[in-house]
Amino acid sequence: MSSYYSSLKRGVKWFRKVMMDILFGTVIINSWVLYNHGKPVQMPKKNFMEAIIEALTQVPILTETANECAAMPKTNHTFENKGIKRRNCAGCYNKLRATLNSKDAQRKTKKIKSYCGECNKGYCAKCFYENHL
Template sequence: MNPKQVVDKKLKKGETGAAESNSGIIIQKWKDKRDVLTLSTKHTDELLIIRSGNNIELQKPAAVVDYNKHKAYIDLSDQMKSYATSLRRGVKWYRKLAIELLIGSALVNAHVLHQEVANEKMSITKFKQEIVNRLLGFDVDQHTHSIFEDHQHSLEDVGTNNRRRCAFCYEKLQRESGRAHAQRKTPRTKLKCTSCEKYFCIECFFQVHKRTK
């Protein structure tokens, strides 16, 4: 429980008060525009002199200075995750969490490592596209091709209101379980092959139009 002599202490702007527990945890209260409470096992209650944007000297607790310094990396990570995000609306929160961790945080970390190791500057969006290409087994020049192109065949998004059954899924289900079952179970897609004039899921499109390397 936080000590009342620190939490309830009345301070003027720039003043501070602190206490340390038997286990080495320091609670510190500092008055800025409003009261700021910090808990730390790393910092003391010392005040550091820093310069503001107006070149004015200010005193701030070491814990606050450290926090302000490192939170910028969190903000940058969140910003990079927002580019070409894979998050979509849904009622199952754990799916969003998994996507956020795998396709969000993990890819941002991988992007940073790639730039450090390969000494190559690359946007996070292009990096994600490269990951998709490698997972699908493609070696595509991103400047001249789309990952959805396959020689004369390419996918066109015709919009949600024009969805049709995936031709490949329908054929497979009809062959296995009959026409009635295929009509009920075939997933609908908004992606249409501009050459075949047929609708396909992304996976089925690449399976039907396999690349020749």
């Protein structure tokens, strides 16, 4: 279970990787299991880790509930269907990311050639009109 949010990275000596995995993997998973033990509604692991980070750093974590483009003026955004390369739809990815991990969400996201000219992000027609109009 700890492999979903791995803290291991290249360039770190093996003994440091082992200690990081023990500290951030095993300890957090065990505390998450104990926290959810016997509760009728269980907290997702991602939210549990974010709560720990907020408590330790005293800095709130900003989650993207609303699209960044929603705050911009809506008249400048144009739906362009003439993209050169295929992109992931940003709206579909954000919806899937709420329930799946990043790799699964990226695999299931629509691949499209349309994008918003102002934001320079890929959007399918449905997500573009939901987020911009």
